[in-house]
Amino acid sequence: MVLExxxxxxxxxxxxxxxxxxxxxxxxxxSVAFLxxxxxxxxxxxxxMFAPGPQFIxxxxxYNRIFTVHGTNMIFLFLLPFASAVGNYFVPIMVRxxxxxxxxxxxxxxxxxxxxxxxxWLGFADFGWYAQxxxxxxxxxxxxxxxxxxxxxxxxxxxxxxxxxxxxxxxKCKHPDLPLSKVPLLGWSFLSSSLIVLVAIPTFAAALLMxxxxxxxxxxxxxxxxxxxxIAYSHLFWFTFHPEVYVLVIPxxxxxxxxxxxxSRKPIFSHSSGMFAFILLSIVSFASWAxxxxxxxxxxxxxxxxxxxxxxxxxxxAMHVFNFLATMWGGRAKYSAPMMWSVGGIALFFSAxxxxxxxxxxxxxxxxxxxxxxxxxxxxxxxxxxxxxSFGFLYYMFPFITGRMYNELWGKVHFVLVLIxxxxxxxxxHILGLYGMPxxxxxxxxxxxxxxxxxxxxxxxxxxxxxxxxxxxxLIYSSAKGKEANMEDPFGLGGKYYYPYQAKNPHHD
Amino acid sequence: MSGHSNWPEWVYIGVVVALxxxxxxxxxxxxxxxxxxxxxxxxxxxxxxxxxxxFEHADGTVEKGELHVKKGVPYKFEVTSKDVIHSxxxxxxxxxxDAVPGxxxxxxxxxxxxxxxxxxxxxxxxxxxxxxxxxxYVEGGA
Numbered sequence: 001m002v003l004e005x006x007x008x009x010x011x012x013x014x015x016x017x018x019x020x021x022x023x024x025x026x027x028x029x030x031s032v033a034f035l036x037x038x039x040x041x042x043x044x045x046x047x048x049m050f051a052p053g054p055q056f057i058x059x060x061x062x063y064n065r066i067f068t069v070h071g072t073n074m075i076f077l078f079l080l081p082f083a084s085a086v087g088n089y090f091v092p093i094m095v096r097x098x099x100x101x102x103x104x105x106x107x108x109x110x111x112x113x114x115x116x117x118x119x120x121w122l123g124f125a126d127f128g129w130y131a132q133x134x135x136x137x138x139x140x141x142x143x144x145x146x147x148x149x150x151x152x153x154x155x156x157x158x159x160x161x162x163x164x165x166x167x168x169x170x171x172k173c174k175h176p177d178l179p180l181s182k183v184p185l186l187g188w189s190f191l192s193s194s195l196i197v198l199v200a201i202p203t204f205a206a207a208l209l210m211x212x213x214x215x216x217x218x219x220x221x222x223x224x225x226x227x228x229x230x231i232a233y234s235h236l237f238w239f240t241f242h243p244e245v246y247v248l249v250i251p252x253x254x255x256x257x258x259x260x261x262x263x264s265r266k267p268i269f270s271h272s273s274g275m276f277a278f279i280l281l282s283i284v285s286f287a288s289w290a291x292x293x294x295x296x297x298x299x300x301x302x303x304x305x306x307x308x309x310x311x312x313x314x315x316x317x318a319m320h321v322f323n324f325l326a327t328m329w330g331g332r333a334k335y336s337a338p339m340m341w342s343v344g345g346i347a348l349f350f351s352a353x354x355x356x357x358x359x360x361x362x363x364x365x366x367x368x369x370x371x372x373x374x375x376x377x378x379x380x381x382x383x384x385x386x387x388x389x390s391f392g393f394l395y396y397m398f399p400f401i402t403g404r405m406y407n408e409l410w411g412k413v414h415f416v417l418v419l420i421x422x423x424x425x426x427x428x429x430h431i432l433g434l435y436g437m438p439x440x441x442x443x444x445x446x447x448x449x450x451x452x453x454x455x456x457x458x459x460x461x462x463x464x465x466x467x468x469x470x471x472x473x474x475l476i477y478s479s480a481k482g483k484e485a486n487m488e489d490p491f492g493l494g495g496k497y498y499y500p501y502q503a504k505n506p507h508h509d
Numbered sequence: 510m511s512g513h514s515n516w517p518e519w520v521y522i523g524v525v526v527a528l529x530x531x532x533x534x535x536x537x538x539x540x541x542x543x544x545x546x547x548x549x550x551x552x553x554x555x556x557x558x559x560x561x562x563x564f565e566h567a568d569g570t571v572e573k574g575e576l577h578v579k580k581g582v583p584y585k586f587e588v589t590s591k592d593v594i595h596s597x598x599x600x601x602x603x604x605x606x607d608a609v610p611g612x613x614x615x616x617x618x619x620x621x622x623x624x625x626x627x628x629x630x631x632x633x634x635x636x637x638x639x640x641x642x643x644x645x646y647v648e649g650g651a
Binding site for chain 1: 517522535537539543559598601609633634635639
């Protein structure tokens, strides 16, 4: 595809480039860096929770800041930019265009992220990643809260610019001989997720401004003392961020659609059902936001409506799972690292979806809500599904980016350690939630079940840490010293399936 | 996009939809029963604030951090908050309701076993959220 590192260029040539593969490389490097920064915070949280009483984190304020920045960082600075990295590399190639539709806008969207990240990391706010008022309005200390608000504001604009770019590239710049229905499913995933971004993000952008003016004391949108309603913020927030879950998961599914048929050496079972499921998911993603709010005192009718809206998302997700399994069925699967990550991701996607059905069944929601169950549930999505798909795809892109192969054995060790770690941490969290442990607590009473399950989690977290360290070393070492990849067929799958590496970067020639 | 038939997928989707319809119908029915407050329920006003719970019984007695109730009597909690959002939770009785300033949310329960049960806050509310705990004492009599 690009051979970025095989033919070294001065770093500023990459930094000031507007070519889609250069921006894809910048997105990749930045998102992986933030993955490890956020991962370090996660490890700190799990080790702190190893036993009741403070372990090594000094006070609850520090702990609260850590889980806030961990969540914000992982969603906005790892998962979203990594999806943009993949989109930047592959969308123009898949629609057979020379670049993104608006290359400068693309570069601007990328370069908005580092200052936003600096605001979030230097501010180190403490109100959890959804900044629920009135806490975020009357209790959260300045200037951390303002820095977080402005950071998220900038990231929102960046997302919108990126989404416009993907939509225009796919709809207006695709090759005239290529009908939209023949665009590969990875391209379709970016079309659907970008459309969701355009509809969803402005709501949160408005809520952020309202929160800011509320904090400044000039308005009272969410301030009950001034006649406002904090639940209004929840509605605005989740109207953006429930669809945002799909913005994250849809590209990850698209990545699996790229990997699974290639490594099964078999065409995809049904391209049209994949497209249909993407479209369906983008629509129903807007019908379920208030399932996060059943316990805020919603009426029976409201809860029923949002339960039905949530359940409606399940058949579309199930279609994807079916499509994957039917593609693998009878194929000659080759379990290289990308394939292992994809298959693991599908298994955890299924578990996460099953847990989601439990959450939305109204009486059961009151058992799982705001407990550790919920933490386990969404981590099965964001880590078990989306990050698994992303790791697999990073291995898959690796030879195309660097011209070298990663170490396959260590890629598999990475997978095994992280799968075991993820199961130990996130499945245990589900059970711990059923035992009643609330989320976002710095300390807990010494109930024997709670202690045991937190210790299992700490062990799992350490396994995750070891696995991810292997990943990092593998990436760095192999990009410099790995064996040269056979660019015609780096994974040895036979030449029948094309790799989208033919696009040339004009700066290289 | 090959010409093969897609019927297994439609059968599978049909099964999934049927399962979901069953889950949804059961959930709807149970929630309808669970939300029906018995008419003889005694009202307890629950107020959350950073970082403790206050309980006001129907007879005017006020308790802080502790709640004494009688076995076999249904109670209706009227939950609200003085500052930020909290969530009133008795995990052993599956009682969970957000305490939202400016709103009164209701939830009810029927204590059936004597003993001590933890009360906690399930919505992040700041510095001492982790220790915004209390104890429910279910006593005999009545």
